[in-house]
Amino acid sequence: MEHNVALLAIVAGGFVFAAIFGYLADRLRLPPLVGYLVAGVMIGSSTPGFVADSALASQxxxxxxxxxxxxxxxxxxxxxxxxxxxxxxxxxxxxxxxxxxxxxxxxxxxxxxxxxxxxxxxxxxxxxxxxxxxxxxxxxxxxxxxxxxxxxxxxxxxxxxxxxxxxxxxxxxxxxxxxxxxxxxxxxxxxxxxxxxxxxxxxxxxxxxxxxxxxxxxxxxxxxxxxxxxxxxxxxxxxxxxxxxxxxxxxxxxxxxxxxxxxxxxxxxxxxxxxxxxxxxxxxxxxxxxxxxxxxxxxxxxxxxxxxxxxxxxxxxxxxxxxxxxxxxxxxxxxxxxxxxxxxxxxxxxxxxxxxxxxxxxxxxxxxxxxxxxxxxxxxxxxxxxxxxxxxxxxxxxxxxxxxxxxxxxKRKRDILSRELERIRAQRDERDRRHQLEMEHLVETFPMFAGVDEHSQEELLLLFRPKSADPGDRVIRVGDRGDGMYFISSGAVQVQLEDDEIELGAGSFFGEMALLSGARRTADVVAVDFCQFLVLERRDFNMFMSRHPQLRAAVSTMAEQRRERNASRQQRSQSLEAK
CATH class of the missing domain: 1.20.1530.20 (Na+/H+ antiporter like fold)
Structure with missing residues (x-):
């Protein structure tokens, strides 16, 4: 089968000749672009030997x-x-x-x-x-x-x-x-x-x-x-x-x-x-x-x-x-x-x-x-x-x-222009700095994310949905379908189990059990302070955790530990009631 290789020829020939003559130009202490120009002359129609398609090259x-x-x-x-x-x-x-x-x-x-x-x-x-x-x-x-x-x-x-x-x-x-x-x-x-x-x-x-x-x-x-x-x-x-x-x-x-x-x-x-x-x-x-x-x-x-x-x-x-x-x-x-x-x-x-x-x-x-x-x-x-x-x-x-x-x-007009450009650059840098601080704050507040790379941390910031709650607000109800995993940025909540109550503060998370098991919520969660949450919704949770199995394993381990502690508390409570 015949193939039209004109495109492949111009790409391959262009890169090969450019690499050779660019290197030679550098050895002669000339800018590499001089070598690239010479490479073009060598594969052009005005010189003998290999001739590339100039129309494709221009595109x-x-x-x-x-x-x-x-x-x-x-x-x-x-x-x-x-x-x-x-x-x-x-x-x-x-x-x-x-x-x-x-x-x-x-x-x-x-x-x-x-x-x-x-x-x-x-x-x-x-x-x-x-x-x-x-x-x-x-x-x-x-x-x-x-x-x-x-x-x-x-x-x-x-x-x-x-x-x-x-x-x-x-x-x-x-x-x-x-x-x-x-x-x-x-x-x-x-x-x-x-x-x-x-x-x-x-x-x-x-x-x-x-x-x-x-x-x-x-x-x-x-x-x-x-x-x-x-x-x-x-x-x-x-x-x-x-x-x-x-x-x-x-x-x-x-x-x-x-x-x-x-x-x-x-x-x-x-x-x-x-x-x-x-x-x-x-x-x-x-x-x-x-x-x-x-x-x-x-x-x-x-x-x-x-x-x-x-x-x-x-x-x-x-x-x-x-x-x-x-x-x-x-x-x-x-x-x-x-x-x-x-x-x-x-x-x-x-x-x-x-x-x-x-x-x-x-x-x-x-x-x-x-x-x-x-x-x-x-x-x-x-x-x-x-x-x-x-x-x-x-x-x-x-x-x-x-x-x-x-x-x-x-000098005066140059200084005015320099100050204006510096102000614009500072605004851009400040925006980038705030973005970087957000990622640093994320890792400081939730050390579990320290193991993922910067792109993944950036992705998390895009996936998170901010949510707030006032003292007394019920954030999660027993029997609800698991809609997301909650990370506490500030404030505190109370997890109301059947026989016990647990308080979680900033840096903690909750709501992961229903997402991992697919079951309904097993506890009420009530805000006891003015709270700010970062919520990872069910679809985003599954997608992100599938790409970071080590993080999913860590969350699963913590969830299992919580489940065991809750079961242990329930057993102790039942034992006390039996006595």
Missing amino acids: LAEIGVILLMFGVGLHFSAADLLAVGGVAIPGAILQIAVATLLGIGLTELWGWSIGAGLVFGLSLAVASTVVLLKALEERNLINASSGRVAVGWLIVEDLAMVLALVLLPAFAGVLGGHAEAEAGGNAAVAITIAITLLKVAAFAVLAIFLGPKVVPWILTRVARTGSRELFTLSVLAIALGIAFGAAEIFGVSFALGAFFAGVVMSESNLSHRAAADSLPLQNAFSVLFFVSVGMLFDPSILVREPLAVVGALALIILGKSISAFILVLLLRYPMGMGLIVGAGLAQIGEFSFILAGLGSSLGLLPQEGQDLILAAAILSITLNPLVFMAAEKLLPVMPTLLPFVPSGYG
């Missing part, structure tokens, strides 16, 4: 981008976006305009049309979020104010590119290409813009207001099942489902949809668990992203158009970096932040390829333009670590190079 790479952006969203709340908006929004918009104008000016020298120049400039204006995140992670800058600004800056760039992708077909005819549909004049363009903005706004409203209510609820329900596989599957389903739905329904990119899915999920107490479960897949598929970029590269462009490649690369590394640095200074933020943001923007990636492909299909961008964009992407991604190193070297000497910039310039 797998899209999954990597989705998962990576989802991971960013898990650690980047909506409050973070609002906090950095003052610098990220105007900075990103102005930087896109400057880079696009530089691109148009460069293509004018080559004799291209204005439409080709616009597509070329836009393609070089937007940086790769994947590359930026890798660079920030290596330097522990993800949580720094400059790192947060850089990520927010690229999110704004991505939103702007979504708008550009929608509007480009509407203007294609005017710019010298062929429109996908008949032109309807200015009114049609205005309607297109309005519809696009409404779609993006509708998605943002749903993500911000409805998402935090629905997604954490779904995660909690799934986590209560106790199945780690089902929880991981649900996390991936939410990430990929929201990303796909955002693209199909609202016209938002997969990456942005996944980012907002992560932002929504970050509001859940289970966000740290979701991040840990999705991290291995993020790492694996992000490798395939770089491999797929390398597969698209045609090395012959370096020989055919060396000056054009150098010009495009100079625009990306020098033009974008310098313009971003100047814009950060004009917005009255410090030079250090400007250098980090500038270095982060000194590369291009996934949106550049999408724009170039659309421009080519609309007859705006020649094939040579696509090849130049791919060559510039490969080289800029490879050189980006060196740009970051140069930025770090430049920081101490910047006061000498720019003596007109006063000492401490931008």
